[in-house]
Amino acid sequence: MSNKDISQKDLLRIPSVVASLINLLLYDNKAVIRASQIRYIDLSEHFFFDKLLRPVFPDVCVFVSGSKRNLPFILCFENQTRSDPTMAVRNFIYMAAVFLWQLRQKHSSGFEWPKNRFVPCVVFTLHYGRFAWKPKSFRELFQFDSYPCLQPFLTDYKMNVENIACWDREKIESIRSDFRFIADYCAQMRASHGKTYEPPTTWPIEHVEQTLTALAALSQDPDLKKVFDEYVQQFKTNEQKGAPTMASVIAHILQRGERIGEQR
Known part of the structure; x- marks a missing residue:
């Protein structure tokens, strides 16, 4: 499997x-x-x-x-x-x-x-x-x-x-669960011919681990998969305040990029 x-x-x-x-x-x-x-x-x-x-x-x-x-x-x-x-x-x-x-x-x-x-x-x-x-x-x-x-x-x-x-945008945005992240990712991959994915920053994520793990598994981008996996581990070990959104994930990606840049 x-x-x-x-x-x-x-x-x-x-x-x-x-x-x-x-x-x-x-x-x-x-x-x-x-x-x-x-x-x-x-x-x-x-x-x-x-x-x-x-x-x-x-x-x-x-x-x-x-x-x-x-x-x-x-x-x-x-x-x-x-x-x-x-x-x-x-x-x-x-x-x-x-x-x-x-x-x-x-x-x-x-x-x-x-x-x-x-x-x-x-x-x-x-x-x-x-x-x-x-x-x-x-x-x-x-x-x-x-x-x-x-x-x-x-x-x-x-x-x-x-x-x-x-699925069209209206249908995807109407989904009342984290599955809309999966649908949005699939739709963006189809529209961009598998080249680009821009996460919706304002959508709240209710089930962070399951949602990001699913996105990481679907992604063909090894860097995106790695930062998603890292964020999941960080989320599991750190107490979060308030409902997380994809914006917090992107912030983690940017911080990671800055750390790598400093190391280099």
């Missing part, structure tokens, strides 16, 4: 971040789902890895408990930094893994199972790369139209792919 996958998983292990993403993707960014409704499902206890050591379950899987405004459901996130032609098949396997997990939860406590025991599941592939994802469905992989005799019996599976680098 790559450092990028681990870092993105850490950020999505924060209930408020997941709740904000669900509201963004499913509810037109309205505050419908709360962090208190998020329950993480650990599928690793039940399913295994393939021969290439890739998990046959999604990166993050959450049970969203019901409320007056919605029934319970399961939502999964799969993190990808590049297009994978087999992902439609893998996502289909992830969906099956979730329903197999539900079959084993007959007497599970802590989950609000409906009378028919099953709840629906949706899988989102979060794509952080600069280029739009292809292909997105079984139809594109298997060339369904070439099998006319099978058409009445074939079922297509269409992926839910979010090309984050293609």
